[in-house]
Amino acid sequence: MLVRGRLLAPAWRTLRAAAPALHQGVRCGSAQVYDITAEDLPGDHVGGLYPHHIPTNTLQKVLLSAGSAVMSLYDPYRHDMIAVLGETTGPLALHRLHHKMSRDPEGKRILQERPRIRMSNLDIERFRELPDGTFGREYTRFLDVNDVTPDTRAPVKFVDDEELAYVAQRYREVHDLMHTLLGMPTNMLGEVVVKWFEAVQTGLPMCMLGAVFGPLRLSARRRKKLMELVPWAVQSGRNARCVLNFYYEKRWDQTVESLRAEIGILPPPTIKV
Template sequence: MGIMVRGLAPAWRALRATVSLTTGLPKQFSQSFNIVAEEQEGDGKFSTDGPEPGILYPNHIPTNTLQKLLLSAGSAVMSLYDPYRHDMIAVLGETTGVQALRSLREKMSNDPEGIQILQERPRIRMSNLDIERFREMPDGAFGREYARFLDVNNVTPDTRMPVRFVDDEELAYVAQRYREVHDLMHTLLGMPTNMLGEVVVKWFEAVQTGLPMCLLGAVFGPLRLSTKRKKKLIELVPWAVQSGRNARCVCSFYYEKRWEQSVESLRKEIGILPPPSIKF
């Protein structure tokens, strides 16, 4: 019981923030969840100095099949209830996407640029980015448009959840890389961070990655859209799907070396079709 509780603690913290799941559970079981959750609050990082047995990377929480099933079910429910719960979407992707992550790793391993990424393992974080330099780049440059996206939508790459439940160190990096290039996809696809933009990006990513969480967001996301925005999907979704099929693996591009490249030329290189002219 103690192992299961410890493995589920991060998801439990997120789930209990929105809805109480303790009703009907034995009091001792519920209290154990809360105790472990409080113990793990901190910065969410595991020390790499003398890691515990089974800990493969910082933040890793080993889980067995039953624990993953429970995490998958709980995070899926919460993701459908509130599509903006990125923490729950992250848990869902980690517990259901192992095969898709293996496929992504294989694609990266078959690409020279992808191999370099797997070897060097770059991270897209504010501490690694010169945002002020990006803002001084000419309009249309990838770095300039990415900085504009961050400024307009008031987001940073540091808001992405760390990977925790992937029980393979290299696959965990692939999952983290996918997560960190998500905002770059918004930039290249020209999509805002509202629900309409997220649904379009999820359709693109679902075709690209095969991750179940992407398909879930693509299918159920439109339920939260107004009738007016649903009509825009009629034109946007076919374009996103076609672009996803046409594009090379988006995780195989070393974006950190392409900030000065124009968005237009990078789109062409990746295989993203020109986006439709639609006002958001």
């Protein structure tokens, strides 16, 4: 009973906190809508390093990694599970990304100022008035067409370093910007292509998992298209500078074409995704 009280019960609370969508989230297209605040998880973040942080021991991380990996393979649209997998298995990759950001002037400024991509911080109406082809206009078009918002991204919880937690959150929040720059929708084919690009760029385990196993959920016709798109995504990922080293909030008026060229993303193939 002592073992149950000290080990199994905390592990269960941690697992339950890892997937709030099971209790409070609602399915909305390809995203989960979260209605979670720090107060919704009483006691779970006490002693945490940042808001929403849930301290975990090695066993809990193993359980979270295994459970989230299985759920991610079963349902690739479970972004909450994919997020947990990245947080519990990606500390080395997050360290590398943080190192790259700290050595780049623009990346270093991002680490210092810690901007957040949220609806409350975006002037969406102004973006809609920007000329076609500008980054802000095309990003808003992506949100409208795919019926998503940046607020559907769950907060980081299981990264046991406050600085690395921001890197993970930043990566999570620029994911939709990568869709915009790569010209990929949020359907399964588009997600797999973006995951290939991100796997090469970041080395994060959940990106690699999505890149390798994502095609299993595609039809034969879409797998054929993927065979043409993957080489481009991999080459772009290798050619591009670290995508976290760009202060996108300062670049809404820049054209997508010029921003792609600056980052090093190759022009997308003319394939309907």
